[in-house]
Amino acid sequence: MNRINRLNPRLANQIAAGEVVERPASVLKELLENSLDAGALRVDIDVEQGGKKLLRVRDDGSGIHRDDLALALSRHATSKISRPEDLEAIASLGFRGEALASIGSVSRLELSSRAADASSDTGWAVRAEGRQMEAALEPCQHGVGATVEVRDLFFNTPARKKFLKTERTEFGRIDDVLKRLALSRFDVQFNMRHNQRTVHELRPAATELEQRRRIGLVCGPAFQENSVQVDQRAAGLHLRGWISLPAFSRSQADLQYFYVNGRIVRDKIVSHAVRQAYQDVLYHGRHPAYVLFLELDPAAVDVNVHPTKHEVRFRDSRLVHDFLFRSLHRELADIKPEVQAADQTNPDAAQTAPERANGQNFLPLRDFRPVREAGAEYRGSMQSAPAGSTQGAPEQYARLFSGDEEAPPLGYAIAQLHGVYILAQNKDGLIIVDMHAAHERITYERFKQALREERLKRQTLLVPLSLAVSEAEAECAETHRDSLLAFGLELERVAAEAIVVRQIPALLKDADIEQLARDVLSDLLEFGASDRLENRQNELLSTMACHGSVRANRRLGIDEMNALLRDMEDTERSGQCNHGRPTWVWQSMTELDKLFLRGR
Numbered sequence: 001m002n003r004i005n006r007l008n009p010r011l012a013n014q015i016a017a018g019e020v021v022e023r024p025a026s027v028l029k030e031l032l033e034n035s036l037d038a039g040a041l042r043v044d045i046d047v048e049q050g051g052k053k054l055l056r057v058r059d060d061g062s063g064i065h066r067d068d069l070a071l072a073l074s075r076h077a078t079s080k081i082s083r084p085e086d087l088e089a090i091a092s093l094g095f096r097g098e099a100l101a102s103i104g105s106v107s108r109l110e111l112s113s114r115a116a117d118a119s120s121d122t123g124w125a126v127r128a129e130g131r132q133m134e135a136a137l138e139p140c141q142h143g144v145g146a147t148v149e150v151r152d153l154f155f156n157t158p159a160r161k162k163f164l165k166t167e168r169t170e171f172g173r174i175d176d177v178l179k180r181l182a183l184s185r186f187d188v189q190f191n192m193r194h195n196q197r198t199v200h201e202l203r204p205a206a207t208e209l210e211q212r213r214r215i216g217l218v219c220g221p222a223f224q225e226n227s228v229q230v231d232q233r234a235a236g237l238h239l240r241g242w243i244s245l246p247a248f249s250r251s252q253a254d255l256q257y258f259y260v261n262g263r264i265v266r267d268k269i270v271s272h273a274v275r276q277a278y279q280d281v282l283y284h285g286r287h288p289a290y291v292l293f294l295e296l297d298p299a300a301v302d303v304n305v306h307p308t309k310h311e312v313r314f315r316d317s318r319l320v321h322d323f324l325f326r327s328l329h330r331e332l333a334d335i336k337p338e339v340q341a342a343d344q345t346n347p348d349a350a351q352t353a354p355e356r357a358n359g360q361n362f363l364p365l366r367d368f369r370p371v372r373e374a375g376a377e378y379r380g381s382m383q384s385a386p387a388g389s390t391q392g393a394p395e396q397y398a399r400l401f402s403g404d405e406e407a408p409p410l411g412y413a414i415a416q417l418h419g420v421y422i423l424a425q426n427k428d429g430l431i432i433v434d435m436h437a438a439h440e441r442i443t444y445e446r447f448k449q450a451l452r453e454e455r456l457k458r459q460t461l462l463v464p465l466s467l468a469v470s471e472a473e474a475e476c477a478e479t480h481r482d483s484l485l486a487f488g489l490e491l492e493r494v495a496a497e498a499i500v501v502r503q504i505p506a507l508l509k510d511a512d513i514e515q516l517a518r519d520v521l522s523d524l525l526e527f528g529a530s531d532r533l534e535n536r537q538n539e540l541l542s543t544m545a546c547h548g549s550v551r552a553n554r555r556l557g558i559d560e561m562n563a564l565l566r567d568m569e570d571t572e573r574s575g576q577c578n579h580g581r582p583t584w585v586w587q588s589m590t591e592l593d594k595l596f597l598r599g600r
């Protein structure tokens, strides 16, 4: 047996580096976080060979005092916290004092800086090169701020270098890091070059318009056009940002940015809440896209859970889950047809229109807005202009063009196409509705409504089902007894580790009860909430709605079509069918004109 000896600092740092510095992208993350913590408003990033050769981050932040430069490179040295209490409410991105030491132990690192309060007008630089941790101070030219240059990552740890991927892959990850941070701070300018070529030039974005632009640059124009803004507060929590319209879903969960107090995180509670909010409007297996910022009291969240700080722990995760779910669910329900004169209000439409004219001409409408009140008003006006007959139609068109503010967003039906689509015209152009999809959604929402209002019908099992469960699950069943009962599920704890299922929701009488009960309990344990009962019920309702809706190839009269349009305007989530496909698309007159090269 070897005797115990104390690790030398270099080895200790390299071990720590194993946690923090996985690849060039993780280096960039640490450097950018430091710049942001230093209050930088402009950051310039230079990358060579996917960051394997060089990563340089220069900022205009507060800089580092000359006498602190060497210290900054040593382990457990930080300016961000000093007392145990500080750990309780961390407001900076960094606080562990490990990053520079770790990076310096596996690369050739140079740190140069001039502190904002420095009296001299030169900067100072220190170097670390793997083994040589003793840093010598040298004067250099530097403006206020700091530059960290990291060369030859893993030059002294060949085993780790082997794990690096191609230049392209590594750069892709670097790019992801930049995007994530660029979305977290709209007020900061980010410039990035790769192999001397400019990749990003993101100017500070103060206004909402500029912020949307940055979103477009980072997440792509499609997301920018197919997302709505969210802004909700409750119980000391503030959620803001952008979420995708359900018709714009992705096959991967790759366009999902969630920030807690400015820090990007991946969190089970969060993704579960978002998924749950979307589950009713998204096609199975598709993923929503979002950029969301949650602000809450720093003391209500523990960020010291993981060395890379990608995870957080909420003190009250139930509250956070509920708040997220409710906020997003509400926003999604509010997305209803309202045609905006998009070409005038959307500053980017001018750029995107030609693109659309080339290929996909008909897109799901992008400017959805909540119109609950508008829908109600519309009802009233319907009575004064009965839509009960085809003869009524010309009169309605007259209203359309008389500048009547109350003209319905989806306009009036003019024809049915091949028994599948309804063609309608509104103030601004042409609307095409997938009749079956639209009707299915309306029926489904009605079913759900009925279900909510009637309270749930329960069915008592002739033979109660006994289940062996863990003690935690049994306890959980006991605690949530009443809320489960409200959903129609009666679970009774009969022993320390046993429960009995006595009643189930009548709608689910054909389901696998044992599986359902177990799934519900495990959800409750993990998330403090279970959507399974509701999901299963919604699945059934959805199936019923599908069978109960107008099939294709049924002739509809003009008035029937108009009634359907009005119902759509009045129905929550009517922009997508129950499978998340769009129920209608829209083409403005301007865009039609472009197709025919009119007015050129």
Ligand code: ADP
Binding pocket: 030, 034, 035, 038, 059, 061, 062, 063, 064, 072, 073, 077, 078, 079, 080, 093, 094, 095, 096, 097, 098, 099, 100, 101, 145, 146, 147
């Ligand atoms: P941490 O960020 O956890 O404090 P680091 O090892 O990343 O630890 O950085 C150590 C210290 O160096 C920081 O606390 C900060 O005072 C200083 N520092 C690092 N980068 C910068 C920068 N770009 N501008 C100003 N100070 C910096």
Ligand code: MG
Binding pocket: 030, 033, 034, 094, 095, 097, 099, 100
């Ligand atoms: Mg740091």
